[in-house]
């Protein structure tokens with residue numbers, strides 16, 4: 626999927642994705658799905674939320690890989 630966010634830097638993308646996930650929580654602190662949280666929401670799911678979760682997963686995996694590759698002095 627192509628998105629207008631593709632050109633942004635990774636930490637900005639992660640911040641946007643995190644806000645999107647937070648906005649879709651039914652209850653603060655829980656991983657629920659609240660339909661109608663944004664314009665892309667349907668009763669069964671949300672493409673925006675899917676994008677946000679994929680982006681956050683990729684960002685965290687990337688960060689973990691960077692940390693693992695950094696020697697600890």
Ligand SMILES: [Zn+2]
Nearest residue numbers: 663665666671
């Ligand atoms: Zn949504």
